[in-house]
Amino acid sequence: MSNTVATPTLTPTESATEHTGQQGRLLVQGEDRPGVVAAVARVLTEAGANIVALDQYSTGVRGGRFFQRTVFELPGLNAVRPQLEERLDREVRDAFGQDWQLTEAATRKRVAILASKTDHCLLDLLWRRQRGELNVDIEMVISNHPDLADRVRAFGVPYFYVPVQNGDKDAAEQEHLRLLHGNVDFVVLARYMQIISSDFITSVDVPIINIHHSFLPAFIGAGPYRKAKERGVKLIGATAHYVTEDLDEGPIIEQDVARVTHADTATDLQRRGADVERAVLSRAVAWHADDRVIRDGNSTIVFAS
Known part of the structure; x- marks a missing residue:
């Protein structure tokens, strides 16, 4: 069911604060x-x-x-x-x-990234890892679309295309679990446009980090930036959180906002929202990878200083 793109192994750039084995x-x-x-x-x-x-x-x-x-x-x-x-x-x-x-500290956490067609969060994480800004090993990218394979290939990361065939999400999730089992320490949803089932969350048995836009009021469904423009919002933002069985209600790791005005078009809002999403997700991944986040029920303590 999966299709992997064979890629050469690239030597990752070491962080400026290289960790010793002690x-x-x-x-x-x-x-x-x-x-x-x-x-x-x-x-x-x-x-x-x-x-x-x-x-x-x-x-x-x-x-x-x-x-x-x-x-x-x-x-x-x-x-x-x-x-x-x-x-x-x-x-x-x-x-x-x-x-x-x-x-x-010398043992980097292994991460898998799940993505769909939207590439800004995915490519940002790959770029930051290549520059040594993220203390992780990106083991694989899994997507329900083939569109991003070439761009991921350039970073030397395996790309697995796992489509949802005939609406059978359970079969796709079983393939995800097969790929992930024993190979990763946490999973990142980089604008992965599929709802994760409770069975998957339980079975994968590693933390899952998600990113999504944050608006006041919330605009659900398709075209959130168009709806935000129509309502004249003055702030747009993003939230990174751990995934739980309650959709988009897991413990929050990081949030940020950007101020916008009536002059911004819906396209402007979407572009600026993507910038915030990239920054928020990268900080959340970095803090989790560096063991700076402690979960306490549905909240978090983040030692980010």
């Missing part, structure tokens, strides 16, 4: 209690780590939720990781009831 990122969240920060610092310090960045946030001193992101340098992190995780379990999770997540 930098780790630790995310911690749970009930705010005295001693959590000290416990995390003690575990890392006694393991021989040097803490190079630390951000934390609490929703309230009494009965609030606690969130922390710590970046540290630890020589031989990969080798000592099992012992470090054992201590985090014992001295952070068991002693203080905190959930934690440890990642190695």
